[in-house]
Amino acid sequence: MSDELSNYFSERQGRLLADLRELVEHESPSLDAAATTALTTALARRLESHGAAVRLYPTASGSHLMARATFGHPSQAAPVMLLGHVDTVWPRGTLARRGFRVADGRAYGPGVFDMKSGVALMVAALEAIPDLGLQPPHPLKILLTCDEESGSTTSRQLIESEAAECAAVLVLEPSLPGGAAKTERKGFAIYEIVVHGVAAHAGLDPDKGVSATTELAHQLLALQRLEDRAAGVSVNAGVIRGGTSPNVVAAEARAEVDVRFRTLSQAAEIARRIEALTPVLDGARLEIRGGINRPPLERTAGVSALFEQARAVAADLGFDLGEGSSGGASDGNLTAALGVPTLDGLGVEGDGAHAEHEHILLADLPRRAALLTALLTRLGVCLGSAWLLSADRGLRLAGSF
Ligand SMILES: [Zn+2]
Numbered sequence: 279m280s281d282e283l284s285n286y287f288s289e290r291q292g293r294l295l296a297d298l299r300e301l302v303e304h305e306s307p308s309l310d311a312a313a314t315t316a317l318t319t320a321l322a323r324r325l326e327s328h329g330a331a332v333r334l335y336p337t338a339s340g341s342h343l344m345a346r347a348t349f350g351h352p353s354q355a356a357p358v359m360l361l362g363h364v365d366t367v368w369p370r371g372t373l374a375r376r377g378f379r380v381a382d383g384r385a386y387g388p389g390v391f392d393m394k395s396g397v398a399l400m401v402a403a404l405e406a407i408p409d410l411g412l413q414p415p416h417p418l419k420i421l422l423t424c425d426e427e428s429g430s431t432t433s434r435q436l437i438e439s440e441a442a443e444c445a446a447v448l449v450l451e452p453s454l455p456g457g458a459a460k461t462e463r464k465g466f467a468i469y470e471i472v473v474h475g476v477a478a479h480a481g482l483d484p485d486k487g488v489s490a491t492t493e494l495a496h497q498l499l500a501l502q503r504l505e506d507r508a509a510g511v512s513v514n515a516g517v518i519r520g521g522t523s524p525n526v527v528a529a530e531a532r533a534e535v536d537v538r539f540r541t542l543s544q545a546a547e548i549a550r551r552i553e554a555l556t557p558v559l560d561g562a563r564l565e566i567r568g569g570i571n572r573p574p575l576e577r578t579a580g581v582s583a584l585f586e587q588a589r590a591v592a593a594d595l596g597f598d599l600g601e602g603s604s605g606g607a608s609d610g611n612l613t614a615a616l617g618v619p620t621l622d623g624l625g626v627e628g629d630g631a632h633a634e635h636e637h638i639l640l641a642d643l644p645r646r647a648a649l650l651t652a653l654l655t656r657l658g659v660c661l662g663s664a665w666l667l668s669a670d671r672g673l674r675l676a677g678s679f
Pocket residue numbers: 363392393426451452
């Protein structure tokens with residue numbers, strides 16, 4: 279099967295690139311509901327033409343797309359979900375300044391790496407499966423959202439409810455440098471710490487004041503002591519504000535704090551310690567708001583088993599698939615936190631997410647399409663983390679080869 283798949287996608291490299299170009303040239307800034315909806319609507323038509331049942335979910339951020347495909351063989355098995363987003367961080371007009379172009383074996387353009395090429399892979403796999411007469415053992419879901427780059431506010435509930443019944447989630451977000459998949463992503467919490475002091479004239483009545491800015495300085499150092507970089511816990515008070523004038527003892531000061539962690543137990547521990555912060559100065563008062571924004575994608579047994587399957591499929595296709603961790607979060611964090619085995623970073627190799635030099639490596643495009651297609655037809659997952667299927671059985675299922 280591996281050679282057949284490799285040949286199939288090598289022959290279709292031009293088509294893959296044309297599809298990618300079309301996706302990139304359809305600008306879709308996050309929170310531009312008209313633009314993202316136009317793109318999911320176009321994709322809905324495309325996926326329907328390949329036999330998927332598609333539903334659009336209109337929201338203030340645009341219409342999220344949910345597609346289901348059984349390839350003519352309704353199955354009671356739990357579905358496998360392909361998860362991604364159509365929105366980008368690039369404002370309208372970026373294309374006019376920095377359009378899609380191909381040079382030196384790379385394709386450049388806004389969103390090409392994060393993650394229009396991942397969307398192109400999903401479409402390619404959905405087409406290839408019936409084209410090649412393959413029969414995945416699980417029904418397939420494709421969920422494409424419009425607001426991942428702006429915090430998944432309107433899609434989170436849909437992602438969680440659709441993923442909850444799935445056997446596994448494959449996230450087509452960009453791969454790590456060198457093309458490695460992401461088997462671990464940190465989670466993060468955001469806190470705002472507001473310090474209330476007492477205002478006073480700095481010259482006339484300094485003893486009557488309680489300095490909120492001084493108190494905040496104590497708290498910033500206390501926050502720093504909560505860090506455990508070796509264990510993957512970082513705390514960053516990235517924004518501080520406070521006071522009104524040099525001659526006034528500050529009545530108020532505040533900090534915005536980003537906390538990153540690898541495990542939910544780390545998250546719970548650091549939340550407990552932040553909420554237990556107490557003022558150092560007499561008369562100062564702390565107000566602490568916020569909490570976990572994204573749970574971590576932990577490298578559970580289910581995640582590593584899923585990765586091992588992907589690695590075996592890649593080896594059959596003639597390449598090494600590595601794994602690694604990322605300090606950034608994706609919607610894969612949400613599905614992993616439900617306990618659904620989630621493998622992230624299955625997108626095309628490239629570089630420069632959210633940066634001007636964003637690009638993908640063209641040679642990796644057909645290879646990744648083959649990897650995704652083969653993985654879908656050989657995935658041995660079921661609810662309860664019983665891993666049924668070996669590569670051998672996958673080859674038998676794909677009997678036409
Ligand atoms: Zn992304």
